[in-house]
Amino acid sequence: MSEEVLDHMLSADAFYKGYRLIWYKVSSVWADPIILSHHGFEVYRWEYDPTMGEVWDKIKELEDSL
Numbered sequence: 285m286s287e288e289v290l291d292h293m294l295s296a297d298a299f300y301k302g303y304r305l306i307w308y309k310v311s312s313v314w315a316d317p318i319i320l321s322h323h324g325f326e327v328y329r330w331e332y333d334p335t336m337g338e339v340w341d342k343i344k345e346l347e348d349s350l
Contacts, residue, residue, distance in 0.1 A: 286308075286309045287306050287307065287308050287309065288306070288307045288309065289304065289305070289306055290305040290306065290307055290318070291304055291305055293305055293336060293339065294339070294343075295340065295343075298340075298343050301322075301347075302322050302323040303320060303321070303322050303343060304320070304321045304322075305318065305319070305320055305321075305339065306318070306319050306321065307319075317329050317330065317331055318330045318332075318333065318334060320339065320342060320343070322346070327346055328342050328346070
């Protein structure tokens, strides 16, 4: 298993607040999980390739719930 860091897809604000976006490559397809983490803890998982809007909406939802 390998991983690809997708932090470049996050806003600078989200990155500096401790969010990370990582694609865990288990096989050779995009069905592998993409994990949103906050300070090292998984906070959301997509089993498909999410749009940037979905990622940003999820971060906003998480921030609003704090």
